[in-house]
Amino acid sequence: MSERNDRPVVTGIGVIAPTGMDTETHWQATLAGKSGIGRITRFDAGGYPVRLAGQVPGFVAAERLPNRLIPQTDHWTHMGLAAAESALADARVVPAELPEYEMAVVTASSSGGTEFGQHEMERLYQNGPSWVGAYQSIAWFYAATTGQVSIRHGMRGPCGVICCEQAGGLDAVGQARRLIRRGSRIVVTGGTDASLCPYGLVAQLSNGRMSTVDDPERAYLPFDEDASGYLPGEGGAMLIVESAESAARRGATVYGAVAGYAAGFDPAPGSDRPPALRRTIERALADAGTSPSAIDVVFADACGTPDDDLAEARAITEVFGPRGVPVTAPKTLTGRLYGGGAALDVATALLALRDGVVPATAGTSRLAPGCDIDLVLGRPRDGALRTALVLARGHGGFTAALVLTK
Incomplete structure (x- = not known):
C-alpha cells in the first residue's frame, strides 16, 4: 500500500x-x-x-x-x-x-x-x-x-x-x-x-x-x-x-506535528561497534528534513546510570556539538515509566512547544565528567521553541528518536 x-x-x-x-x-x-x-x-x-x-x-x-x-x-x-x-x-x-x-x-x-x-x-x-x-x-x-x-x-x-x-x-x-x-x-x-x-x-x-x-x-x-x-x-x-x-x-486545536522518527538497536555487548543512539538521532532528523541547528530542545532518555548517561551525552554532543542545544529530563519528577515514559515525554515536549518554555531537570546539580551538554537546571528556560527532539532507550538495546514541530 x-x-x-x-x-x-x-x-x-x-x-x-x-x-x-x-x-x-x-x-x-x-x-x-x-x-x-x-x-x-x-x-x-x-x-x-x-x-x-x-x-x-x-x-x-x-x-x-x-x-x-x-x-x-x-x-x-x-x-x-x-x-x-x-x-x-x-x-x-x-x-x-x-x-x-x-x-x-x-x-x-x-x-x-x-x-x-x-x-x-x-x-x-x-x-x-x-x-x-x-x-x-x-x-x-x-x-x-x-x-x-x-x-x-x-x-x-x-x-x-x-x-x-x-x-x-x-x-x-x-x-x-x-x-x-x-x-x-x-x-x-x-x-x-x-x-x-x-x-x-x-x-x-x-x-x-x-x-x-x-x-x-x-x-x-x-x-x-x-x-x-x-x-x-x-x-x-x-x-x-x-x-x-x-x-x-x-477545526481541531493542534499541539504539533510528528515530523520525523527513527528506531535503532544497540550492538551486542562487547562489540566494537558504537551504540545506536547517534545514528538514530541522525536518521530521525533526516526523516524530518531538519538540521541539528533547527532543534530547540532535546528531551533526553536520562537512564540515570553513569555509563548510560555518558553514552547519551556523547551521542547528543556528537550531533549538536558541546552544549549545542538545551537538554532536559523532566522524568526525574516521575521516575521511568517504561511503556508510559516516552509517551509522557512526547506529551510534555508538545506542551513545551505550545508555551515556549523548557522545563528544568530536577535533582541534578553537578554534571558528571564527559557529560558536556546544556542540561536545563534550576528553573525553566523561556524561548521561542519550534522543534523538539525526544529520545528513548529500552532495556535490551531498543533505541528511538522522534522529532516534533510546532
Whole structure:
C-alpha cells in the first residue's frame, strides 16, 4: 500500500502520571519542579532494596471506568483507558461519529498486567486452579490496553502493540504516523505502565540499573556526578494523532506535528561497534528534513546510570556539538515509566512547544565528567521553541528518536 508523505498532527493529550491526573496539572507540576517521587505505598516495600517510586496520586478506577471493566483488567489498563478517554475529549473526537474502520489504536507496553498476573498466581498457589479467573488469560497480555480501548470506543481499524520497554512510546507514535499515512483518520497512541507490585519490582531489579538511594531528592540524578540509577514509576500518556487534513476539517486545536522518527538497536555487548543512539538521532532528523541547528530542545532518555548517561551525552554532543542545544529530563519528577515514559515525554515536549518554555531537570546539580551538554537546571528556560527532539532507550538495546514541530 502506498503512503502519503504528509505530517500527522497531535490534537489530543491525556495524562495519568505521578505529577498529575490531567494534562495541565502535570504540566504545572513539571514547570514548578513538583516531584511525584515518594515511598512505595501500593505494597510493603520495606524488604526491597528499592523503596521509592513515582506513584499516581489518588487514581480510583471506579471513578473513571465502568464497574464491569475493573475486575477484568489490570491497573495499567485502567490508567490507559482513563488517559485515552481524556485524550479523546481534549481532541473533541466523538468516536461514534466517525467510520469505525478509519480509527486505529497502537499502544506501547513493557510489563503488561503484572499486578493482575501476580494476584492470579497467588490464588493458584494458595487455593488451586479453580480459583484462577478466566480474565487471567488476557488481562496480563501486552495488547490488553490496545484491545480494551478499541472495544470501548468502537475503533476497528489497524490495531497493535509495541513492546520495546522505554523506547516503545516513541515507536508507537511512529507506527501511528505510518497508519495515518496509509489512510487511517484517527489513531489513539501512547502508553502507560503499572508494575509497582512485588512481582513487577523484582523483575525490574534484575537489570541492575535501579537506584537504591533512600533519599527521594538524591535517588534519581541523571547526568550527575552522583548518578546511581533510576527510580520506577507508573502511569503515562495517550495521544490522538490524526491527519492534518482531518484536523483542519474538524477545526481541531493542534499541539504539533510528528515530523520525523527513527528506531535503532544497540550492538551486542562487547562489540566494537558504537551504540545506536547517534545514528538514530541522525536518521530521525533526516526523516524530518531538519538540521541539528533547527532543534530547540532535546528531551533526553536520562537512564540515570553513569555509563548510560555518558553514552547519551556523547551521542547528543556528537550531533549538536558541546552544549549545542538545551537538554532536559523532566522524568526525574516521575521516575521511568517504561511503556508510559516516552509517551509522557512526547506529551510534555508538545506542551513545551505550545508555551515556549523548557522545563528544568530536577535533582541534578553537578554534571558528571564527559557529560558536556546544556542540561536545563534550576528553573525553566523561556524561548521561542519550534522543534523538539525526544529520545528513548529500552532495556535490551531498543533505541528511538522522534522529532516534533510546532
